[in-house]
Amino acid sequence: MAVKQIDLNSDVGESFGNYKLGLDEELIPLISSANIACGFHAGDPTVMRRTIAIAKDHGVALGAHPGYPDLMGFGRRAMDASLEEIKDYVTYQIGALQGFAAAQGMKLQHVKPHGALYNMAVQNSEIWDAVAEAIAAIDPGLILFVLAGADRENLERIGAKNGIRIAYEFFGDRAYNPDGSLVSRRQAGAVIHDHQFVAEKVLKMVTEGTVVCIDDSEIEMAADTVCVHGDNPAALELIKNIRDTLLNAGVEIAAPQTFLR
Numbered sequence: 136m137a138v139k140q141i142d143l144n145s146d147v148g149e150s151f152g153n154y155k156l157g158l159d160e161e162l163i164p165l166i167s168s169a170n171i172a173c174g175f176h177a178g179d180p181t182v183m184r185r186t187i188a189i190a191k192d193h194g195v196a197l198g199a200h201p202g203y204p205d206l207m208g209f210g211r212r213a214m215d216a217s218l219e220e221i222k223d224y225v226t227y228q229i230g231a232l233q234g235f236a237a238a239q240g241m242k243l244q245h246v247k248p249h250g251a252l253y254n255m256a257v258q259n260s261e262i263w264d265a266v267a268e269a270i271a272a273i274d275p276g277l278i279l280f281v282l283a284g285a286d287r288e289n290l291e292r293i294g295a296k297n298g299i300r301i302a303y304e305f306f307g308d309r310a311y312n313p314d315g316s317l318v319s320r321r322q323a324g325a326v327i328h329d330h331q332f333v334a335e336k337v338l339k340m341v342t343e344g345t346v347v348c349i350d351d352s353e354i355e356m357a358a359d360t361v362c363v364h365g366d367n368p369a370a371l372e373l374i375k376n377i378r379d380t381l382l383n384a385g386v387e388i389a390a391p392q393t394f395l396r
Contacts, residue, residue: 142360148186149177162365173228176202176210198391201228202249210250240262247280284315306357
């Protein structure tokens with residue numbers, strides 16, 4: 136019987152100038168893929184270089200985390216950008232991170248859109264397609280991270296059309312609706328704070344392929360990568376619990392480039 140494998144990813148490199156955000160030094164050693172901000176919603180050239188160095192030291196795969204050009208809003212505000220503009224934004228940011236990676240003898244593994252860009256793509260698959268087109272033009276070996284449970288058939292079509300691999304992402308500390316979408320943060324219970332419950336939820340998804348929704352119904356859910364949030368001290372315990380629970384169950388934590396075909 137094949138060993139179960141899953142990736143743990145997290146958004147890092149989001150400090151900017153004199154402003155420090157997140158616990159990158161403590162968090163990166165616990166994950167297998169790092170989504171590094173590329174300067175549009177957070178991060179700057181020095182932070183990008185330093186974050187890559189930390190990931191390299193710990194054997195963590197690198198990913199670009201492009202967002203809308205919105206430093207003031209941390210990339211969380213929806214923008215009325217055309218698909219061509221979105222492709223340009225994504226191309227610019229991937230290229231910047233590629234340069235810093237190459238300078239340290241590293242290559243990028245994946246691309247995960249940030250904030251409003253990700254959320255708007257979930258609602259409008261033309262944005263996923265635009266991001267995929269940009270990725271394919273730069274390096275078709277890059278993997279696109281998308282939301283698990285959201286229109287999988289269409290996302291598979293987008294990946295095949297553009298000749299890139301898709302990795303489906305699961306959010307352990309977020310509640311799900313019966314249609315596979317994430318419960319809005321405006322709704323009570325959308326974010327789960329019980330660390331042990333989250334770890335068990337992730338394990339259930341990995342080993343059984345199901346998730347219990349906010350209304351207590353159960354749906355099928357398959358993912359290649361799990362997003363873990365680590366921008367406050369308490370979240371480090373969450374990440375450690377998820378890692379320990381998976382490893383104790385015989386699940387291997389590995390970057391998608393090692394197991395996605």
